[in-house]
Amino acid sequence: MRVLLCGMNHRTAPVEVRERFAVEDPRACLGKLRGRSAIAEAVLLSTCNRVEVVAASSEPAPAEAALRDFFERELAGEAPLPGELDDYLYTYHDGDAVLHLFRVASSIDSMVVGEPQILGQVKQAFREAVEAGTCGPVLSRLFQAGFAVAKRVRSETAVAERPVSVARVAVDLGRQIFESLEGKVALLIGAGEMIEAALHALRGDGLAEVRVANRTPERAAELARRFGGSSHGLGDLPELLVEADVVLSCIGGQAPLLFWEDLAAAVRRRGHRPLFVLDIGVPRNVDPRANELPGVYLYDLDDLSEVAESNTRERRREVLRAEALALEAREEFLAWMHALAAVPTIRRLRARAEAVRRREVERTLRRLDLDDRGREAIDALTRSIVNKILHAPVSRLRALGEEASGLAHLEAARHLFALDDPHAPGAESDRELEAEAGEGRRPAPGAAPARGGDPERERR
């Protein structure tokens, strides 16, 4: 069984192409994938930045053709594309496909590295495939491994720790000033879209009360009504500043609205509570010298953007650590796949049975006084018994090994005969087998390390 991944993402296809391929009804599409004989298992992932199908198949070449055909016939629609479909699509096989999925789930292949939504989207895609009956043992194992590596990346690296959008940076700064935004009072100066976007992020973090001050009272009242706050005129600012914990300002006008003196007067009256001022207006609404006031932390749009940029750079540095975890998980998954192949399972079963037979024969012969003929007879007898016992299971495993349902039998055989137990009888033969297999698999010294996930290289 082989793993394939075919799709397009933000690096290979512009948004006008991606939106054409975006899937609205994944179950219907999965049903169409199931109808293609070369594809044994399939999971369909469709987000704003990528449309990908992960498939398991014992016939990789026909399966790849089927996946490309699926994109062309089922998803592309009737209207002509701005370019050739092949220019947008990439296909990965086996290790590269596995690594790509792990990178996607871990959010290191995302447009915004470390963004948290992608893992939920991958989980959703997996659930839909399970419900549609297109997810079998290989992809189940693959996706579970993907979720595990995503969890490790999240907990063991700082890839997702630093916010990279201006609104999230504001929330993160708020958490560095206040223990939590819960119960804090926000003063909004202005009632435009920028204010609303930033307020959404702050409200998501538990900000309690909202007070809106604006030149136009109607707009202030409208915003206040939507966020359950109170509306005020700009004349109320001196009083509002005393009570506020977070000030969010984005209002038109050439001159600053809040001068150093205004904030200094408010600071004197508010005790030693910190005041977080976010000035996202252009031109700036707050006198920059206000940052020098004790307990006042003033950030303008450039400051926030600079922090966001710095966080993006830090996240990219962390990607290397995340890549290492994904590579490690890929090796584990490939080892599992390899172990489940029919030939290694059969070889191990035979080797263990032979090791047990040989040991028992030698022990018995030591106790008997037999000539060479008698010894050969016993040796032949036991060999024949073992071969006859193993004949049926080995034949069936060989026949089923390359089919999807065969994986379950292979896994059952490994479990029943304890083939993965290093302490089971006959396990001493494993080392010889592994040495042989290792020589066959080991890359040549100086060979390039395994890599994956480069759409440019893999594009066909």
Place this chain on the structure above:
Amino acid sequence: MATWLQIGSALYLAAALAAAAGVLWPSNRLRILGTWLLGFGTAAHTAAFGVMHAGDPLPLADLATAVSMAVLLANLFLLVSVLRFRRLAGLVALLAPLAFVGTFLSALTLPDRGPDAADAAVLWSHSHVLLGSAGLALLAVAGLAGGLLLVEDRRLKAKRPLRGGVRLPSIEALDRINTAALGLGFLCLTVGVVTGALWVHAREGVYYTGSPHELWTTVAWSIYLVLVLARFLLHQDAREAALSAVAGFAFLVFAVVGVGVAT
């Protein structure tokens, strides 16, 4: 007692390493582990004092035991604070090494036996050392929180991003801990000074002998009085209060520990 102290000391060391690694790495798990290890270390440390009082009563009359008690009380205060403010790994990373050094030296220098418990002065000496240690411990926490607040305030004012993901406690949490520790610490120190005077009276018939320890402790107490008044009555801002706490604690260490050791 020594065995429990050694266990506590080892746990404090582990807590210091875990919390420091958790802050510098950064890793939430390590930060949480550091806090738990500090908790276990504090439990072992408490057991050490329990054993001390259950067995052969030994008043807290020597410097090693007093330092050990100060460390224990500082840790207890911090652990209670962790229940309110979750992100205090930065403080754990600072306090745990001090706790380790304090308990380690205490375990090495424990006296074989204390003064006669029947002595009338023992009650006052015990109270004086206990409360004085509590005051020292809490003012140490106030100083550490103040130090961290100054670092974090400077970074936020300069708009510098977090370096290497090192995330200190929030300004609000540090300020509240600083205020609470300053208030409680000053109270303990005040009662400690009063019981110290009573101890001297029980022993020598006067309340004040003019020893360097008494003189410098009185000066330190007076300085703290000014700090507390500035903080609570004049509504000093967080940064000024932090600076005062750092300077005040440095002076107190000099006045009580430095002068105590020197004399």
